[in-house]
Structure formats: C-alpha cells, structure tokens
Amino acid sequence: MDDPNPAARAEALSYKLRKEAFVSNLSGSSLTDINLVTLVAASAILLWTALSKRDLLGDSSLVVYAIDFLLNVCAILFAFTAYASAPIFLNLALIVPAGLLLLPLQQQARSRRSTSKATSDGTAQNGGTRTIHTDGKGKAQPKADITLQPGTLITRPFLTNYRGAMLIATCLAILAVDFHVFPRRFAKVETWGTSLMDLGVGSFVFSAGLVGARAVIRDGQRSASASHRQGVSIESRMFAACKHSIPLFVLGIARLISVKNLDYAEHVTEYGVHWNFFFTLGFLPPFVEAVDCCLAFLRGSASTGSRSRSIRYDVVALLISLTHELVLNNTNLLAFILIAPRTPNSDLLTKNREGVFSFIGYLTIFLSGRSTGILVCQFQDATITKPATTKKGASGTEIEQQQVAAERKKVVLPNLLIRAEVYALLYLVSTNVYAANLTVSRRLANLPYILWIVAYNNAQLFLFALIEAVGPRFTFSKQEYHDSASAVEIASPIMRAFNQSGLALFLIANLGTGVVNLSLDTLDMGNGSAMAMLLGYAGVLSVTAICMERAGIKIKI
Secondary structure, three states, rough: OOOOHHHHHHHHHHHHHHHHHHHOOOOOHHHHHHHHHHHHHHHHHHHHHHHHHHOOOOOOHHHHHHHHHHHHHHHHHHHOOOOOHHHHHHHHHHHHHHHHHHHHHHHHHHHHHHHHHOOOOOOEEOOOEEEEEEOOOOOOOOOOOOOEOOOOOOOHOOOOOOHHHHHHHHHHHHHOOOOOOOHHHHHHOOOOOOOOHHHHHHHHHHHHHHHHHHHHHHHOOOOOOOHHHOOOOOHHHHHHHHHHHHHHHHHHHHHHHHHHHHHOOOHHHHHOOOOHHHHHHHHHHHHHHHHHHHHHHOOOOOOOOHHHHHHHHHHHHHHHHHHHHHHHHHOOHHHHHHOOOOOOOOOOOHHOOOHHHHHHHHHHHHHHHHHHHHHHHOOHHOOOOOEEEEEEEOOOOEEOOOOHHHHHHHHHHHHHHHHHHHHHHHHHHHHHHOOOOOOOOOOOOOOOHHHHHHHHHHHHHHHHHHHHHHOOOOOHHHHHHHHHHHHHHHHOOHEEEHOOOOOHHHHHHHHHHHHHHHHOOOOHOHHHHHHHHHHHHHHHHHHHHHHHHHOOOOOOO
C-alpha cells in the first residue's frame, strides 16, 4: 500500500536525522571551562547564604521562593545558555555582592570576639560520648540536654544544596541540549573528552551513592548485635535490593517502548539500542548489595568505624576500576565496544555494549560516593573532644551557637579537601603523557572518567561545606538535634524540595523533554524563544518540586 503522505514522512525522517546529528560526534570542552560554568551554582548559594545571614530575604514565602528561583535555578540555567561564553562575569556578579554583604559581618564578629569573655561550662565526656547541658542559669545539670554519640546522623544543609544544584542542572540540561542556545561543547562527547553533560551523568550516580550512605550507617548500627546479623540473610538482603530496583526497571522499559513507538531521535552510541540510564540505575542496588555482602564476609571482626568502612569502599572501587581499565587496554574489549558492527541480527550484548560495560564504571562511582557519604554523614570519635562553651544572654545561659557545627566542620572540611586532592592527583597521573597517558571517556566509563567524577564531586562538596560555614549560625536543641529543623531551614527551599523527590522530578523532566521535542521544532527555534521556553520549563519543575514537598511526597533516588 502506498504511503498517503510520503513528503511528510520524508520530512519527519530528515528532522530525526538532524536531531541525531545535532548531538553526535561532539568533542566536549576543557575542564577549566566546565569548572567555571558549574562554579555558578556555588556562587549563587554564597549570595543566598549572605542574604540569609543579613536577614534580607523577607518574611513573605513568595518573595523567598522568587529570590530562590532567580538565584539557584535561573543562575544555573543562564550559566550554560545565555552566559555560557562569560562564566567569569556571571560568577563575579554573584560573588561580589555576597562578599559585600558578608564582609561587615565578619569584621563585627572579630570585634565581638576580641572584647567578649567567654566561659567554659557544662561539658561531660564518657567514652567517646559528648554531653552538653545547662540549666538556663549557667550551672551544669546532671541530666544531659544533648548527647552526641559517635555514629550519630544529622542533616547537613551543604549536602542539600550540593545535591539540589546537581539535580536542577541535570533536569535543565536534558532539555536545553536540544536547543542551539545550549553550546555543543557542553553536550555529551562521542567517545573521548570531557563535557558538562558527561560530568552530570557521573555526578548523578555519585550523589546517589552519597545519600545512600545514611542507610549503610543505620544498617551498620543495627547489625552491631550478633542477633541482628544472624537474623538477616544474604538472600533477604539481595531480595530487598532487587525489589528496590523494580521501579527503575519499569521506568527504563517504559522509556524504551515510548522511544521506539514514537520514533524518537536516539543517540545509539550513548548506551546502545535498548539500554538507557534507568537500566544503569536499576542494576546498581543488587550489585552494590553484592559488594556489601562480600565486604561483610571479608571484614569479619575487623573495625567497623566510619573511616575504616569508607576506606574499604574506596579500595574496592579503585580495584574494580583498575581491573576494568586493564581489561579494556589489554584485550579486544575496547575495540568491541567502539567499532564492532551493530546490525539488526546482532545479539543483545553487541547492541547494548556501551550500557553494559560502562555500568562497571558507574558502579565504582556509586561506591566512591558512598565512601564520601559515610565520612560526611556521621560523627566520629575524634570529632567529639572539645568542651562546649556557654554565654549569658538576656534570657539566661545558652549553648554557644554553632558549637556542634564547628566541631563537625573541623573534620568534614579537611576530609573532603583531602579526598578531592587525592583523586585529582590520581586523575593527573592517569591522564599525564609521562604516566598512564589515558583519555577520559564517558562512553567507556573508564578509569580517568571515574577519577575525574570523584575528584570533582568531592571538591564541590568541600566548596558547599565551606559556604555553609560562613552562613547563618544555628544550634541543635534536643528536639532540633533529632529533627535537624534549624539545619533544614537555612538550606535553599527549592533545592530542599528537589532533594525530597529527586527521582520523580528526574522522570518528570524526561517526560517534559519528550513532550517539548515532539511538539516543537527545537532545532530551528531562536535563542530568545528557546530561553523563554527553558525559563517556563524551569518554573514548572520548581513549582512541582515545592508542591510535592508540601504534600509530603518523597521519591528519592
């Protein structure tokens, strides 16, 4: 039967090929360029923090949300679109006002410290446990008001801001990449090189491992008793992990069916013919659980402290990535992934080889993220040593603000900085022409790519933690300590909302991207119209995130 409209079909096919060509054979950009563009997120948070500390955000929720949207959503969007060629200017436009707001406060704080007479009071220590207590009159009470046990979990605002910024950038970039206003150097590279979107994929997995560390810490605390260890079998743990993967596999299958049925433009060399990112995320829980079971078996009665657990994850991640790299470079696997023919008669492995073999790299990134998460989400014995001080105010003696935050900062900041430096050094060694002379490849998720992602994200975490340190002071009362109420309040509301339902918003962003691409000619749209579309899309995502948070909907990665 003849096609009733061959011209329209030919035009649609031509447009699809143009779309595929638009995101193919790209070489990326330099690390300096990427770092300057992504620095905008931290610069925006710095200005938000300065406004918060000066109480300039106002009492109106609408005003707070509007400022939050302009700073922490629009600034990120403009960084890789309208201001992509001037990231230094955009950073300065955010950092300079923040500095002008914070500098007088720092001078006032130094002046107060030089004239005040602090008194030390109310500290009790017992075997690694720190107790802070006052009676409101400056006298110690036998009953503790706050007890900080090693291993205690608390909410850290800088983690909320870091992960929120990553999710916002990811959700915006997956649509922006289809417009000319998004520079081609930021789109995913074909095989070798670095780009903004390559960084985004790896950072998404790293952050999933980071937040997943809280569950590991809780499980470790529960498994301290022999009865608990005996009551949880490996089979039940693997079953629970596979159960957690089911929604991700359902999303992956739904995306696969919709892409094929709608004849949507595909970049096959990204993951393969059938594989997509949801499948990568779906396979992570059972494989990570398998690693956990192996570590538990090998550990035996060894130390279960947070630092030792973190090191074990790092060692396993490095061993897997090194083995993967050796296999790539000393067998035919590299040639198979990059140049093997892909025909309709090829088997499933051949058709999806990029997704299958890059999964190994994403697994190691997840494990590295978990290692970092264990260090930053948990108090350790060494952090709880300094006596608390008290000060007398109009309403009596109160715990000096940020006593607890200052203690954790002294350990968290150096840990993050050291990790960033170590992984950056390993990256330089792996890519240097006089050393391993390897090249970054997201398509392979090879060793340099893994080291780059881990080094970058630890550096970002350090930067966000450093910004939090200059922000509004907050304390932990007994209730606040458990609920982390004051810690939550100083984080960006929109970023907090994105954190609450990261997976759901990522799915909504994917659906929105599909709707826009099927409805509009994104390739031929002018930059002005494209920016208007992206701003509207950013607004819809932000409102959706806020509504989901207010409704109590939490669907995390």
